[in-house]
Amino acid sequence: MKHNKSVTPKIAPSLLAADFSRFGEEVDRVVAAGADLLHFDVMDGDFVPNFGLSPLMIDAVRSKTEVPFDVHIMVTHPLRYIDALVDAGSDMITFHIESDDEPYAIISVIKAHNLKVGIAFSPKTSCDEIIPFLSDIDLVLPMSVEPGFGGQSFLPDTFEKIERIHQEIKDMDVPPEISVDGGVTPEIGPVAARHGATILVAGTAIFRCEHPDVVIEKLRTIE
Ligand code: DX5
Ligand code: ZN
Numbered sequence: 001m002k003h004n005k006s007v008t009p010k011i012a013p014s015l016l017a018a019d020f021s022r023f024g025e026e027v028d029r030v031v032a033a034g035a036d037l038l039h040f041d042v043m044d045g046d047f048v049p050n051f052g053l054s055p056l057m058i059d060a061v062r063s064k065t066e067v068p069f070d071v072h073i074m075v076t077h078p079l080r081y082i083d084a085l086v087d088a089g090s091d092m093i094t095f096h097i098e099s100d101d102e103p104y105a106i107i108s109v110i111k112a113h114n115l116k117v118g119i120a121f122s123p124k125t126s127c128d129e130i131i132p133f134l135s136d137i138d139l140v141l142p143m144s145v146e147p148g149f150g151g152q153s154f155l156p157d158t159f160e161k162i163e164r165i166h167q168e169i170k171d172m173d174v175p176p177e178i179s180v181d182g183g184v185t186p187e188i189g190p191v192a193a194r195h196g197a198t199i200l201v202a203g204t205a206i207f208r209c210e211h212p213d214v215v216i217e218k219l220r221t222i223e
Pocket of ligand 2: 072
């Protein structure tokens with residue numbers, strides 16, 4: 001299917017914003033609210049100055065749902081984590097182009113496990129860095145905040161990056177998904193989708209509210 005801007009985006013709640021004291025119930029809450037994917041942020045305290053979720057936590061909730069697990073790894077050495085993330089039940093793994101391992105080596109290891117593979121890039125990295133990989137990956141993720149922390153404000157120049165990537169992939173037979181992550185709200189998400197984003201990741205907006213189903217529905221409504 002060609003890449004089409006009018007497609008309803010998939011919504012991926014980011015578990016980094018969940019109440020960790022009741023992690024499993026938080027998974028149930030957003031699955032019941034209509035999540036299309038669940039987004040897990042894995043960090044190593046080195047690539048970014050913070051820690052996030054771990055393969056143990058992903059594994060702990062894997063049996064709760066069939067909803068695909070979208071795992072975003074903010075780590076210096078992605079190759080060291082892939083086996084554990086596969087065993088934990090990941091469906092797709094997105095690594096950063098700024099990490100230290102060789103991108104094609106990471107892509108081939110993830111694909112060898114029959115998982116989908118994505119590449120994320122941080123706000124200061126040019127789109128040009130990821131263009132050569134677009135025909136080899138399933139997802140591209142222009143970060144709309146500095147990676148590492150939830151609750152930051154969306155950087156508006158991300159819209160141009162989404163548009164640029166959309167132009168690059170729109171005629172491919174099997175184009176990658178364009179995801180966007182960081183500061184996505186019910187106001188911003190539909191605008192990102194109109195620029196070509198097909199997956200909207202949202203942490204604070206979905207978890208820090210009483211009615212995640214309402215927020216998810218607003219995020220999805222692009223007209
Ligand atoms: C940031 C993470 C995001 C984060 C988004 O490094 O990759 O997934 O959880 O959180 P919000 O939606 O609160 O910006
Ligand atoms: Zn993320």
